[in-house]
Amino acid sequence: MTLSPPPVATAPARHGIDVGRLSRLITRERAAYAAERPRSAALAEEARAHWHDGVPLHWMTDWGLPFPLFVAEAHGSTLIDVDGHTHVDFCLGDTGSMFGHAPAPVVAAIEAQAKRGMTAMMPSALVPEVGRLLAARFGLPFWQITMTASDANRSVIRWARAATGRPNILIFDGAYHGAVDDTHVRLKDGAPILRPGLMGQVWDLREHTRVVPFNDLAAVEAALADGTVALVLTEPVMTNIGMVQPAPGFLEGLRRLTRAAGTLLAHDETHTISSGPGGYTRLHGLEPDFFVLGKPIAGGLPAAVWGFTEAVAKAMTAAREATPGYSGMGTTLTANALAIAAMRANLTEVMTDAAYAHMIALADRLAAALEAVVARRRLPWVVTSVGARVEFMLSPTRPANGGEAALIGDAEIEGALRLALIRRGVVITPFHNMMLIAPTTTRADVDRLVDAVDAILGEVVA
Ligand SMILES: Cc1ncc(COP(=O)(O)O)c(C=O)c1O
Structure with a gap:
């Protein structure tokens, strides 16, 4: 089995992504994220006084954002931050809220x-x-x-x-x-x-x-x-x-x-x-x-x-x-x-049969649409799914075991995508590009995610 090579910091392209363009995108998106979220920035600063690492669970810093996104409220597939930005949530608490927030x-x-x-x-x-x-x-x-x-x-x-x-x-x-x-x-x-x-x-x-x-x-x-x-x-x-x-x-x-x-x-x-x-x-x-x-x-x-x-x-x-x-x-x-x-x-x-029917149909739609984007952009990536759970992997082939899977991935590219998606009102999971479809997710939500991924990739493909 051929696996994608490990990231090389100085290469002009990795996993089909132009490193120079990626770096410019990251600089721009980080600055914009910070400028658009003064309330989250202030809460992050305040929280540092009494929370180790500034958060009540250290995983909350794993998003690779300039500072954590503080959540005001979340309903169904919608997550609103304290600065009033509305997002479609495909992370859903990394599965804890996979049936939608606050059902x-x-x-x-x-x-x-x-x-x-x-x-x-x-x-x-x-x-x-x-x-x-x-x-x-x-x-x-x-x-x-x-x-x-x-x-x-x-x-x-x-x-x-x-x-x-x-x-x-x-x-x-x-x-x-x-x-x-x-x-x-x-x-x-x-x-x-x-x-x-x-x-x-x-x-x-x-x-x-x-x-x-x-x-x-x-x-x-x-x-x-x-x-x-x-x-x-x-x-x-x-x-x-x-x-x-x-x-x-x-x-x-x-x-x-x-x-x-x-x-x-x-x-x-x-x-x-x-x-x-x-x-x-x-x-x-x-x-x-x-x-x-x-x-x-x-x-x-x-x-x-x-x-x-x-x-x-x-x-x-x-x-x-x-x-x-x-x-x-x-x-x-x-x-x-x-x-x-x-x-x-x-x-x-x-957690009903009807809810699952909706979730899995939309997840299949998402997987197919992402595959189409990857193919059109000629990226050496694969899309994988298990029911309502969809991921994309920065590898041209599917791993057969954990050893092969561990060689896949690129924290910089994946982090940049995640950040740029949040700025376009879409949240995906900070671990291995995971997206969950909830009973509350709509076709329009899926299309918005796919369009945002496509637009971001359009800026950075090699
Ligand atoms: C398969 C599996 N089992 C157990 C756990 C642990 O869940 P928790 O962190 O809620 O204890 C996780 C967390 O991601 C998981 O993926």
Whole structure:
């Protein structure tokens, strides 16, 4: 497979982009961004006094903007900044708001529940119904809740170890499953390494985490062979290192190999829920032991769910009975009444079949239109998608695994596009050019994005 070469700072063109024109565009757009946003600039300055890096979460500086865009309000696919600029939002909180900002049924449910109590560390009356909804939609009989997808994955890893009595897990190179220490292992030249950049990490995570390339069943088989692997944790489509699609038969082979090895299999569908109402798993009739879904499950309110089979439930119960005392899992605010109410509204009124039909049709339109722009501009780029989630990659070929995907990308070009798009009233995600279609996205929104991309590229193509 041929991959695009890594960026070379002095080359006149990279990935089909003229470096000189790009640099002029960046200078102009940064100045204009700053001039047009005096209120955001002032808030950024003020916030520096008491927030480390000037923001309450350091990721908020990852947009590569001169200073953060402070949000006044967001509804549906519209995001309005504190300076009054209106944007069409295709980032949607990097999936947390993928069903649109502040969906009315969720807002109403939160409002009604808030007046009746928010958190009691006791189940609310809606709990049985939400359990039924999750089981019916995702096809697994038993469920638990956490606050975030990271928490859900941590729980799945711990419970899988407890249920199987095995110490190790297996992940795929380039995977991201949240702020979960066990998963921060990568491959370099075929050998496991700690993910570069980890801070404050003192354990050798490689001791209990194995890592192999995605789409490599022989490597999976070898890694499971000694019978010490409790769990394989994977996204059905890798979405966190650009997008890596499963090769035909890979996920089925993974299921076969994990079953043969007595290893549990978890599908983390936090991003691939873009595939359809039951995620990629249901769409393709797959049968994992665990199913994880965070981010959008409660319509934007922090909550995540993880489901599991009856056999896993039995093994969990046996492990619990054999190990009385503090489990080391769970957090106080988890499964609070507000999250349960929001989840019920989201599952019944927002995350509907009709919503998905709209989202996926528009995403297909967006992908086709972007492909046409890339072809017309003769750019060596590809467009990839999984349901309502669309990305473009600065590579002429699609990667087969995380190692290949990691070689793709160009922070300067991608950052410049993002900035120039924001100035044209369109927001895309600061990670690997990701665009989500919400039930509230319109054809006009998609056309506006495509036209803006085309216009910006028109200025900088080599
Ligand atoms: C597949 C996957 N799992 C888990 C997470 C973690 O989600 P959170 O940051 O909400 O805990 C992410 C975040 O991007 C993700 O992409």
